[in-house]
Amino acid sequence: MCEHTHDPFPRAACAVRVLSSLEIAPGVFSLVAGRSPVSSTATGGASSVPAPAAGQFFMLRARPSGVLLGRPISVYRSDDSSITFLILKKGRGTAELCALRAGDELDLVGPIGNIFPLPSNAAADANQPHRGEIRVALVGGGIGVAPVSGFSFLLAEGSFDFYASFRSAPYGLEGIDARAKKLVVTTEDGSAGVKGMLPAVFDAAAYDFVYACGPTPMLRYVKGAIEEAVAAGSPVRGFLSLEEHMACGAGACLGCTVRTINGNRRCCVDGPVFDASEVIL
Structure with a gap:
């Protein structure tokens, strides 16, 4: 049923x-x-x-x-x-x-939950007209690669860079290399791609929109990188898909409360995607 x-x-x-x-x-x-x-x-x-x-x-x-x-x-x-x-x-x-x-x-x-806004829609909502190419970065950390990988198939081929960070062997990247303008993989143990973590390869100021999902420390870094870029004059805007423990998935139990500048929000029904400028990590 x-x-x-x-x-x-x-x-x-x-x-x-x-x-x-x-x-x-x-x-x-x-x-x-x-x-x-x-x-x-x-x-x-x-x-x-x-x-x-x-x-x-x-x-x-x-x-x-x-x-x-x-x-x-x-x-x-x-x-x-x-x-x-x-x-x-x-x-x-x-x-x-x-x-x-x-x-x-x-x-x-x-x-359940809200969605990643398409770059063109996000630009229109923010009254940020782009005369040229909209520069987009997708960032996935560990199992967080899943939703951003799926999102990438809504974007035109060659219209985005994809960053994927793992502790060891990468996964979840099928079809990305052929569609991304650039695919950058990092592994902490150096088993694939660049040895190290996301900060070694990522520059938020190079983009207009950043979409990210992964563990909280990674998202905290992405949020900080975006804030630094904005402070330096870059128009970059970020959307973070949060990973939180959940119970009901319906917004009733408040077990997945997320702090934002507009007060507490529920990750399951108000998220999981939040504007990087609003969420507090």
């Missing part, structure tokens, strides 16, 4: 079937779930899980499960029949998800 709410982006709560699961890096799994509910009849006439927009996520829970609540997992790719998630195994809930195999079922709620 698939139940829809009245969110701006239609949300479903149902069980779906796992189509495939593959470990693509140590402790990182690519899980593909079908968009057709296991039940043959969906409440409200819905026959499939709504298509997610770039930046949104789902609450996922294995069936059966030893945990009460789902885990927030960003969308990596989606098409008419399936949704692909990248999952980092780090606790009981994600371990259960990573143990699923083709044919197993999982509980899914979503899509």
Whole structure:
């Protein structure tokens, strides 16, 4: 049974079937779930899980499960029949998800949250007309590469630079090299790309818009780099997709509260994408 709410982006709560699961890096799994509910009849006439927009996520829970609540997992790719998630195994809930195999079922709620604004829309909203090329940087750190990688497929080929930072072997970059104007990979152990971390290769002042997702320390650096560039006269603007612990995914429990200059916000329904100039990290 698939139940829809009245969110701006239609949300479903149902069980779906796992189509495939593959470990693509140590402790990182690519899980593909079908968009057709296991039940043959969906409440409200819905026959499939709504298509997610770039930046949104789902609450996922294995069936059966030893945990009460789902885990927030960003969308990596989606098409008419399936949704692909990248999952980092780090606790009981994600371990259960990573143990699923083709044919197993999982509980899914979503899509949830706001979206990454397209550069052209963001420029128009900010009254920043660009006569020439809009310079765009996408930045992903670790498992945070998933949503920005998915977002990149909405952008024209050669219209963005992509920065991906990992502790070790990179993942989640399929198709990016052929589409990005420049792909820069950093690894802390030097196993691929540039040895080091994001600050060694990234210059916020070189861009008009920066989109980033990753661990909080990385996002804090990106926010600071943007602020420094703005203080020096650059027009750069940033959008950060935050990674927070969540419980309900509906904004009711306040377990994912984010501090902003406009007061507290809920990461699940007010985010997960926030303007870098507003969020406090």
